Amino acid sequence: MTTVVFLLTPGLHLLDLAGPAQVFSTAADTGLDYRVRYVAEHADVPTAQGVGLRAETDMPRLGSDDLVLVPGWRTRDGVRRHVLGAGHAAALVAHHAAGGTVASVCSGAFALGDVGLLDGRRCTTHHELQEELARRRPRARVIPDVLYVSDGGVVTSAGIASGIDLALHLVTTRHGPATAAAIARNMVVHTRRNGDEPQASAMLRHRDHLVDIVHRVQDTIDARFRSALRLADLAAAVGVSERTLSRAFSAATGLTPLRYQQVLRVEHAEHLIGRGATVEAAARAVGFQDARMLRRLRSRPGAVRL
The missing domain is CATH 3.40.50.880 (Class I glutamine amidotransferase (GATase) domain)
Known part of the structure; x- marks a missing residue:
C-alpha cells in the first residue's frame, strides 16, 4: 500500500x-x-x-x-x-x-x-x-x-x-x-502534462476533451494499440456509425483513430529504441509487420523522437 x-x-x-x-x-x-x-x-x-x-x-x-x-x-x-x-x-x-x-x-x-x-x-x-x-x-x-x-x-x-x-x-x-x-476522465478534468518534461505521452496529450464515445474508443486503442483494430469494430463497440466515430474522433483529438494508434506505436517504439532495441525489433514489438512503416512514420515532420 x-x-x-x-x-x-x-x-x-x-x-x-x-x-x-x-x-x-x-x-x-x-x-x-x-x-x-x-x-x-x-x-x-x-x-x-x-x-x-x-x-x-x-x-x-x-x-x-x-x-x-x-x-x-x-x-x-x-x-x-x-x-x-x-x-x-x-x-x-x-x-x-x-x-x-x-x-x-x-x-x-x-x-x-x-x-x-x-x-x-x-x-x-x-x-x-x-x-x-x-x-x-x-x-x-x-x-x-x-x-x-x-x-x-x-x-x-x-x-x-x-x-x-x-x-x-x-x-x-x-x-x-x-x-x-x-482517473482524469472520472474526475471530468482535462488531462494535462506540461510540466518541465519535453515529451508528453499521446495517451495524455489527446485526452484534452470531454467526448465520452471518443474516450471509450481511446481506452480500447490504448490497451490494444499493438493489435489490428478495424474502424467498424471500434464504432460498433460504442454504438455509432463509422462515419460518426471518425468525425467525433477527429474533432476531439485532431487525429483519425488509425493515426492515433500509429502515434502510440511510434511513441512506444521510440522508447524501445532508446533502450537499445533495433528498429526491426521495436517495429515488431509494437505491432508493425516490418520496419518499413515504422521508418516512414518516424521520418514524418513532428514525429516523436526520444
Missing part, C-alpha cells in the same frame, strides 16, 4: 488540498492501493476559505514508495513564516533522505524551501510568488510558466488547481499514462 500524507498548515487553501486528494482517492476507488492520511501540528486546522478541518498530529511510519505533500496556505500579513513544527519538518527531510517523494502545491514550496529541500533543485510555485521564492531561496532555480517541476524526488507545482496536474503526473510515473487518463 502507498501512503499519501498531506501535511496541513493553518490557513491552507482548500483546493490545494482537495484537488490532489481527489486524484489519489479516485485512484484508490479504481483499485490502486492508496491510503490518504492528513497530518498537522494541531488537530484543528483552519483554512483560508473558513472551513475547519481535523487531522492527525503524529506522522505515520513511511516507506520509500510513500508520498508527503504540503498544500499551500494564505498569510494574513503577507509574511511567510516557518509553518512546520520541528518534528514534522524533520520527518519531511528524513522521508526524502530515505528515498521517498515530497511534493508541494502553490506556496507549499516555501515549506520545502525552509527545510532545505529546494537547494540546488529546479522548482516552481504560484506565479505571484515566484520572485519571492527565488529571493528567499537563492540556491533554488525557480522555473516560471510551468504547472509542475520534478527534480530529485522533490515535485513542486504552481497555484491552486495545478495540484491536480501534479497528482496526475505522480500517478503517471507510477502506473502509466492510461491510468492517469482514466
Whole structure:
C-alpha cells in the first residue's frame, strides 16, 4: 500500500488540498492501493476559505514508495513564516533522505524551501510568488510558466488547481499514462502534462476533451494499440456509425483513430529504441509487420523522437 500524507498548515487553501486528494482517492476507488492520511501540528486546522478541518498530529511510519505533500496556505500579513513544527519538518527531510517523494502545491514550496529541500533543485510555485521564492531561496532555480517541476524526488507545482496536474503526473510515473487518463476522465478534468518534461505521452496529450464515445474508443486503442483494430469494430463497440466515430474522433483529438494508434506505436517504439532495441525489433514489438512503416512514420515532420 502507498501512503499519501498531506501535511496541513493553518490557513491552507482548500483546493490545494482537495484537488490532489481527489486524484489519489479516485485512484484508490479504481483499485490502486492508496491510503490518504492528513497530518498537522494541531488537530484543528483552519483554512483560508473558513472551513475547519481535523487531522492527525503524529506522522505515520513511511516507506520509500510513500508520498508527503504540503498544500499551500494564505498569510494574513503577507509574511511567510516557518509553518512546520520541528518534528514534522524533520520527518519531511528524513522521508526524502530515505528515498521517498515530497511534493508541494502553490506556496507549499516555501515549506520545502525552509527545510532545505529546494537547494540546488529546479522548482516552481504560484506565479505571484515566484520572485519571492527565488529571493528567499537563492540556491533554488525557480522555473516560471510551468504547472509542475520534478527534480530529485522533490515535485513542486504552481497555484491552486495545478495540484491536480501534479497528482496526475505522480500517478503517471507510477502506473502509466492510461491510468492517469482514466482517473482524469472520472474526475471530468482535462488531462494535462506540461510540466518541465519535453515529451508528453499521446495517451495524455489527446485526452484534452470531454467526448465520452471518443474516450471509450481511446481506452480500447490504448490497451490494444499493438493489435489490428478495424474502424467498424471500434464504432460498433460504442454504438455509432463509422462515419460518426471518425468525425467525433477527429474533432476531439485532431487525429483519425488509425493515426492515433500509429502515434502510440511510434511513441512506444521510440522508447524501445532508446533502450537499445533495433528498429526491426521495436517495429515488431509494437505491432508493425516490418520496419518499413515504422521508418516512414518516424521520418514524418513532428514525429516523436526520444
